[in-house]
Amino acid sequence: MVSQFRCLNSKKTRNLFFTLSVLLLSSLVFSVFLPASNLVRGQSQGFVLPCQIQTTGNAWDGTLTFGRFNTSGTPLNFTVYNSYLVVMKTDGSLQYLRQANDLNYFVVKNMGSDYLMFQGEPAQTTHFLNLTSNATTDFPNVFGHHDVEYNPINNTFLNLRTYVKMVNGSQIIFDKIVEEDANGSILWSWDTADHIPLSDADLANHKGVSNGTAIIDFTHANAIQWDYNNSAVYLNLRHTNTFYKINMTTGNLIWACGEHGNFTLLDQYGNNITSLWYHSHATWQVAPDVFTMFDNDDDNTTNPNDCHSRMIEVTLNEQNMTAWVSWSWEAPTQYWSPYFGKTDRLPNGDHIGVFGSPSHHFTQNSPWAMNDTGAVIIEVNSTGAIVRTWTFPTGWSIYRIDEIANSTNQVPEFEVTGVLLIFAVATAVLVPALLFRRRIQPTRKHVS
Numbered sequence: 001m002v003s004q005f006r007c008l009n010s011k012k013t014r015n016l017f018f019t020l021s022v023l024l025l026s027s028l029v030f031s032v033f034l035p036a037s038n039l040v041r042g043q044s045q046g047f048v049l050p051c052q053i054q055t056t057g058n059a060w061d062g063t064l065t066f067g068r069f070n071t072s073g074t075p076l077n078f079t080v081y082n083s084y085l086v087v088m089k090t091d092g093s094l095q096y097l098r099q100a101n102d103l104n105y106f107v108v109k110n111m112g113s114d115y116l117m118f119q120g121e122p123a124q125t126t127h128f129l130n131l132t133s134n135a136t137t138d139f140p141n142v143f144g145h146h147d148v149e150y151n152p153i154n155n156t157f158l159n160l161r162t163y164v165k166m167v168n169g170s171q172i173i174f175d176k177i178v179e180e181d182a183n184g185s186i187l188w189s190w191d192t193a194d195h196i197p198l199s200d201a202d203l204a205n206h207k208g209v210s211n212g213t214a215i216i217d218f219t220h221a222n223a224i225q226w227d228y229n230n231s232a233v234y235l236n237l238r239h240t241n242t243f244y245k246i247n248m249t250t251g252n253l254i255w256a257c258g259e260h261g262n263f264t265l266l267d268q269y270g271n272n273i274t275s276l277w278y279h280s281h282a283t284w285q286v287a288p289d290v291f292t293m294f295d296n297d298d299d300n301t302t303n304p305n306d307c308h309s310r311m312i313e314v315t316l317n318e319q320n321m322t323a324w325v326s327w328s329w330e331a332p333t334q335y336w337s338p339y340f341g342k343t344d345r346l347p348n349g350d351h352i353g354v355f356g357s358p359s360h361h362f363t364q365n366s367p368w369a370m371n372d373t374g375a376v377i378i379e380v381n382s383t384g385a386i387v388r389t390w391t392f393p394t395g396w397s398i399y400r401i402d403e404i405a406n407s408t409n410q411v412p413e414f415e416v417t418g419v420l421l422i423f424a425v426a427t428a429v430l431v432p433a434l435l436f437r438r439r440i441q442p443t444r445k446h447v448s
Contacts, residue, residue, distance in 0.1 A: 047094070047097060049086070049088065049092065049094050050392060050393050050396060051088075051092055051390050051391065051392055052390070052391045052392075053091070053092045053388065053389070053390050053391075054388065054389050054391070055387065055388045056385075056386060056387055056388065057381060057385055057386070057387030057388070058381070058387060059090065059350070059379055059387040059388035060090060060346045060347065060348045060350055060352070060379060060388075061090060061091075062089075062090050062346070062347070062403055062404065062405050063087060063088065063089055063090065063095065063403070063404035063405075064086075064087070064088055064089075064090060064377070064401055064402070064403060064404070065085075065086065065087045065088075065108050065110060065116060065401070065402050065403075065404060066085075066086055066105075066108055066354070066398050066399075066400060066401040066402065067083060067084070067085055067086070067104065067105025067106055067107070067108050067118070067120070067398065067399055067400070068083070068084045068086050068105070068375070068392070068396060068397070068398050069082070069083050069084075069103060069105075069358070069396070069397045069398075069399075070082040070083070070084075070395060070396055071358045071395050071396070071397055072395060080102055080103040081101065081102070082099065082100075082101060083099070083100050083101070083102065083103060083104040083105050083120065084097055084098065084099050084100075084105065085097065085098040085099075085100075085104075085105040085108055085116075085118060085120070085129075087116075087131065087404070090388070092390070095131075096131055098129075100120060100121055102122075102123065103123050104119075104120030104121055104122070104123055105118055105119070105120045106119050106120070106123070106124075106145075106146065106399050106400075107119045107146070107147055107148055107399070107400060108400070108402060109148075109402050110402045110403065110404045111128065111150070114130060114131045114132045115128055115129065115130055115131070116128070116129045116131065117129075117148065117150060119143075119144070119148055124143040124144060124145055125138070125139065125140050125141075125142065125143045126139045126142040126143065126144075126148055126157060126159075127139065139157070139182055139184070140184075141180075141183055141184025142157050142159065142180050142182065142184050143159065143184075144159025144160045144161055144178070145159075145160050145161070145162060145221075146160050146221065146222040146223070147159075147160055147221075147222065147223050147224050149224055149225065149226040149233075150226075151226060151228040153228065154228070155181070155182055156179050156180060156181050156182075156187060157179070157180050157181075157182075158177060158178070158179050158180075158224055158226045158233065159177070159178050159180060160175055160176070160177060160178075160221045160222075160224060161175065161176045161177075161178055162174070162175055162176075162208075163175075163176065164210050164215065165193055167198065170215070170216065171210065171213075171215040171216075172198070172215065172216050172218050173208045173210065173215060173216065173217045173218060173219075173220075174191065174192050174193045174218055174219055175192045175219045175220070175221035175237075176189050176190065176191050176192065177189065177190040177221075177224060177233060177235060177246075179248075188248065190233075190246060190248075190251060192218075192219045192221070192237070195244075195253055196218075196219060196237070196240065196260075198218065200240045200242070200259075200260040201216070201218055201239070201240075202218075202239040202240065202241075202299065203299070203301060204299040206220065206239055206299075208220075217239060218239060219237045219238075219239055219240065220237060220238040220239040221235060221236065221237055221238070222236055222237075222238050222281055222282075223235070223236035223243075223281060223282050223283045223284070224236075225283070225284055225285060227285075231247065231248045231249045232245060232246065232247060232248060232254070233245075233246050233248055234246075234283060234284075234285060234291075236280060236281070236282075236283040236293075238279050238280065238281070239279070240258065240259065240260050241258045241259035241260070241275045241277060241278055241279065241280070242256050242257065242258030242259055242260045242261050243256070243257055243258055243280075243283045243291070243293075244256045244257075244261075255318070255321075257314070257316060257323050258275065258276070258277070259274060259275040261323075262321060263316060263321050263322060263323040264321060264322045264323070265322075265323055265324070266322055266323070266324040267324070268324075268325070273302075274301070274302065275301070275302070276295075276312075276314060276323065276324070276325050277293060277295035277296075277297075277310075277312065277314075278295065278296065278297050278298055278299055278300045278301070279296045279297075279298035279299055279338070279339075280293045280294060280295050280296060281293070281294045281296060281339075281340065281341045281342060281400075282294050282341065282342035282343065282400060284344075286313070286345055289315060289316040289317070289318060290313055290314070290315050290316075290326065291313065291314045291315075291316075292311075292312070292313050292343050292344060292345060292351075293312050293313070293314055293343065294309070294310075294311060294312075294341035294342050294343045294353060294354075295309060295310040295311075295312050295328075296309050296337060296338055296339060296341055297309050297310065297336070297338075298338035298339065299338075304364070305364055305365075307333045307336040307362075307364050307365035308330045308331060308332070308333060308336065309330075309331050309335060309336050309337050309338075309341060309355055310328050310329060310330045310331065311328065311329045311331075311343035311351050311353040311378075311380070312325050312327065312328040312329075312343070313325065313326050313327040313328070314326065327351075329351060329353070329380050329384050331355060331378070333360075333365040333369075334360055334368075334369065334370040334373075335355040335360055335376050335378070336355075336360055336362065336364075336365045337355040337356055337357040337360065338357065338362060338364075339356075339357055340354070340355075340356030340357050340375075340397060340398065340399050340400075341353065341354055341355060341356050341400075342354055342356075342399075342400040342401055344401070344402075344403060346379070346403065347403075347405050349381075349382055350379050350380060350381050350382070350387065351379070351380055352377065352378070352379045352380075352401065352403070353377070353378055353380075354375060354376070354377045354378075354398050354400065354401045355375065355376045355377075355378065356375045356397050356398040356399055356400070357374075357375065357397055358374050358375065358394065358395050358396060358397035359372055359373075359374065359394055359395070360372060360373060360376075372394050373391050373392065373393065373394060374391075374392040374393050374394050374395055374396035374397060375392045375396055375397050375398040376389060376390065376391050376392070377389065377390040377398070377401060378390075
């Protein structure tokens with residue numbers, strides 16, 4: 001099925017504008033080269049990636065990038081003492097490595113043209129990384145948590161910020177979305193406290209820490225997707241089991257989908273249910289009204305001891321306001337990850353997901369029938385068969401993964417025509433305007 005529509009928020013589009021924008025931003029920010037002592041390239045520098053790879057089918061050939069954390073302690077109370085930004089081939093060949101102390105590289109995104117965007121160094125600040133030169137373009141005043149998006153047309157960033165607000169005598173942690181320029185000046189913001197009622201609070205009453213005190217973590221925003229061409233942003237809130245579409249021009253909620261949304265949620269038999277996922281991560285629109293998502297299955301109020309994290313796709317019908325899981329792959333309890341995780345469509349039609357917690361032995365999924373591991377990356381084909389796994393030792397965690405596709409096996413998605421005039425940093429640049437023809441993959445039936 002092929003559908004035509006206008007959209008500037010796709011990987012290939014962002015890649016086109018991104019290359020030009022990095023050049024334009026050079027007058028606002030500075031580039032540095034990482035000292036050789038902090039750069040490790042493959043085993044030649046004495047580093048061996050602790051990963052066991054098992055291939056059991058026709059798996060995708062490409063490159064993955066992710067942040068990896070070495071931890072100690074219990075699965076629910078651990079300390080990060082080393083972080084790594086990894087670029088590796090799917091066969092395990094290490095292509096690039098950065099190392100930092102403490103928690104860094106929570107988000108690593110492929111921006112195309114040998115560039116990555118990451119948060120870290122220190123933990124929540126934003127950088128562009130040129131993999132060819134190892135130079136970084138740094139934005140020390142652009143920071144946030146869990147996610148970051150970039151608009152190459154306006155050269156601005158979208159970030160998540162937490163803050164504490166007193167409500168009826170209690171301290172509550174809320175989230176804001178902020179749009180910043182390259183210097184960190186806030187141009188626009190959207191506050192969850194103004195739009196999400198406290199009645200939507202998680203029954204598990206999850207806590208966060210502020211100034212050494214555990215207080216209610218109400219929203220726990222963990223994913224944003226910026227459709228800057230249509231002045232809209234999608235926001236995923238872990239602790240409301242709901243994601244939201246926001247009109248950035250008016251600030252209004254366009255809709256909410258999930259346990260506290262305005263869509264009727266349908267199970268695989270068409271019956272109404274209260275929620276389709278529990279404490280999800282990495283919600284991302286991959287086709288009109290189709291969203292990939294990692295369902296952690298944490299604090300499942302309908303089946304508390306289910307403990308089956310899933311890769312899922314959620315389809316919305318905005319005419320009759322219904323939503324359902326149109327594709328899913330459910331992992332065995334040995335891979336249950338109550339936190340961290342992401343799933344993506346691959347260019348060959350497979351799905352890949354990271355079950356990223358540093359351990360999979362929790363009270364909820366005991367007794368444990370299998371040996372424990374750290375993060376596990378799994379690729380499954382359209383029938384739900386596992387075709388490749390990447391398994392890390394206990395204590396190694398991964399928050400998200402992103403793909404860097406090989407040009408030889410990338411599914412073409414867009415056509416480019418026309419011209420568009422862009423103004424940035426007082427410089428006019430002629431670049432191709434974009435009329436896209438996007439390839440839409442058919443949805444698939446539930447696969448257990």
